[in-house]
Amino acid sequence: MSELPILIAGGGIGGFAAALALGRKGFPVKLIEQTREFGEVGAGIQLGPNIMRMFDVLGVTKEIRSAAVYPDMLTMRDGFNGQPVVEIPLGKDFETHFGRRYGVIFRPDLHNALIEAASSLPTVETVSGVKVEGFRQKDNGVSVLTDAGILDGQALIGADGLWSSVRSQLVGDGQPRVAGHIAYRAVLPIEDVPEHMGQHRVTLWAGPKTHLVTYPLRRGEIFNVVAVFHSDRYEQGWNVYGDPEELAERFSGQHPDVRSMIDKIESWRMWVLCDRDPISKWSDGRVTLLGDAAHPTLQYMAQGANMAVEDAVCLAHLLAICDGNIERAFAEYPTKRYLRTARVQLTSRFYGDIFHAAGPARDLRNLILPRRTPEQAYQGMAWLYGGVTDNGEQII
Numbered sequence: 001m002s003e004l005p006i007l008i009a010g011g012g013i014g015g016f017a018a019a020l021a022l023g024r025k026g027f028p029v030k031l032i033e034q035t036r037e038f039g040e041v042g043a044g045i046q047l048g049p050n051i052m053r054m055f056d057v058l059g060v061t062k063e064i065r066s067a068a069v070y071p072d073m074l075t076m077r078d079g080f081n082g083q084p085v086v087e088i089p090l091g092k093d094f095e096t097h098f099g100r101r102y103g104v105i106f107r108p109d110l111h112n113a114l115i116e117a118a119s120s121l122p123t124v125e126t127v128s129g130v131k132v133e134g135f136r137q138k139d140n141g142v143s144v145l146t147d148a149g150i151l152d153g154q155a156l157i158g159a160d161g162l163w164s165s166v167r168s169q170l171v172g173d174g175q176p177r178v179a180g181h182i183a184y185r186a187v188l189p190i191e192d193v194p195e196h197m198g199q200h201r202v203t204l205w206a207g208p209k210t211h212l213v214t215y216p217l218r219r220g221e222i223f224n225v226v227a228v229f230h231s232d233r234y235e236q237g238w239n240v241y242g243d244p245e246e247l248a249e250r251f252s253g254q255h256p257d258v259r260s261m262i263d264k265i266e267s268w269r270m271w272v273l274c275d276r277d278p279i280s281k282w283s284d285g286r287v288t289l290l291g292d293a294a295h296p297t298l299q300y301m302a303q304g305a306n307m308a309v310e311d312a313v314c315l316a317h318l319l320a321i322c323d324g325n326i327e328r329a330f331a332e333y334p335t336k337r338y339l340r341t342a343r344v345q346l347t348s349r350f351y352g353d354i355f356h357a358a359g360p361a362r363d364l365r366n367l368i369l370p371r372r373t374p375e376q377a378y379q380g381m382a383w384l385y386g387g388v389t390d391n392g393e394q395i396i
């Protein structure tokens with residue numbers, strides 16, 4: 001095996017999951033992150049049973065368990081009248097169905113668990129404050145161009161997120177698609193949250209062209225609030241702080257519990273939501289993509305990071321069994337993943353339509369969805385939570 005490392009562009013959840021997965025299989029890895037310090041935004045992330053299985057493979061389940069919360073219910077309520085639309089129990093029956101529980105975690109806690117596990121491996125080296133700008137393929141490796149000079153490796157994995165520069169050279173399909181939806185995120189101390197707001201559940205309040213998601217984090221010490229609304233005001237990119245007055249206006253007239261959450265928060269962080277149309281190939285020679293760089297999705301199924309970690313496990317597995325033929329492993333990897341990740345991308349758009357329904361579509365949603373039994377809901381989720389092997393390969 002070449003002494004040169006496999007280079008990973010990007011030190012988010014996907015990049016560190018890849019470093020950990022590859023490092024554990026004995027591959028030398030060098031991860032390159034553009035920011036000076038590794039970090040994740042102080043917000044929540046939902047963890048399906050599918051990513052929980054990947055944590056077992058990556059050896060971080062204990063760390064995740066000590067920081068996660070395991071809610072007892074996923075609920076959707078109508079944003080105006082507060083009526084329950086969907087209630088999916090996450091207790092024993094859910095665990096029996098999917099083999100793992102459903103969790104929620106503070107992003108920095110997940111990121112740190114991956115960073116610490118990866119950094120403890122002798123095979124993993126990390127570099128921060130260095131930006132990847134492009135790459136050149138050679139016969140037996142790649143030269144990666146960075147703002148600090150050229151780095152040579154056996155291969156390059158672009159885990160550099162939605163605005164991936166590796167993707168723009170590899171696939172060249174332009175800018176991500178701006179969804180016309182904006183997310184505001186904040187966390188509250190749990191003491192500020194009324195008991196009845198569901199300190200033990202994930203609640204989604206679905207209103208016309210808006211929705212609000214709440215759930216507890218950090219062993220129940222803080223409460224995550226995400227407010228989403230339609231807007232064409234922002235074409236591209238993101239701002240650090242959101243405008244509380246605009247938010248209050250967008251959610252005006254909604255249920256008092258929704259407005260009380262919006263009113264409690266003084267400082268929001270704002271994201272312009274984007275995705276891309278799915279593609280079936282995201283490898284070329286010794287360069288490939290992972291996570292949001294490969295298949296960015298709207299967050300409405302709460303699966304973007306889940307998919308990134310599955311990618312990492314799958315790619316490490318394929319590299320380990322390819323007898324040193326990196327090109328073959330990289331070519332095979334999207335074929336083991338793209339139908340699953342495409343389904344997440346496309347279904348997430350559809351979920352957005354359901355969450356934001358108005359008029360007859362809202363009436364229909366509120367009539368039909370409450371009729372589903374938990375058993376039927378579990379069947380509907382089987383492809384997502386059960387549709388992957390322990391090697392991260394899709395089961396179609």
Ligand SMILES: Cc1cc2nc3c(=O)[nH]c(=O)nc-3n(C[C@H](O)[C@H](O)[C@H](O)COP(=O)(O)OP(=O)(O)OC[C@H]3O[C@@H](n4cnc5c(N)ncnc54)[C@H](O)[C@@H]3O)c2cc1C
Nearest residue numbers: 010012013014034046132161291292299302303304305306
């Ligand atoms: C509001 C919201 C809620 C969400 N909720 C969930 C959820 O509940 N569950 C879930 O699974 N997913 C969720 N997601 C999606 C999830 O956040 C992403 O899918 C996930 O973070 C993608 O990880 P990544 O490592 O691929 O990319 P990123 O997190 O974007 O990481 C990319 C990293 O690469 C670095 N980088 C970028 N360019 C370069 C470069 N040129 N050189 C070097 N480094 C570079 C960046 O600085 C960054 O550290 C949500 C997303 C949003 C917006």
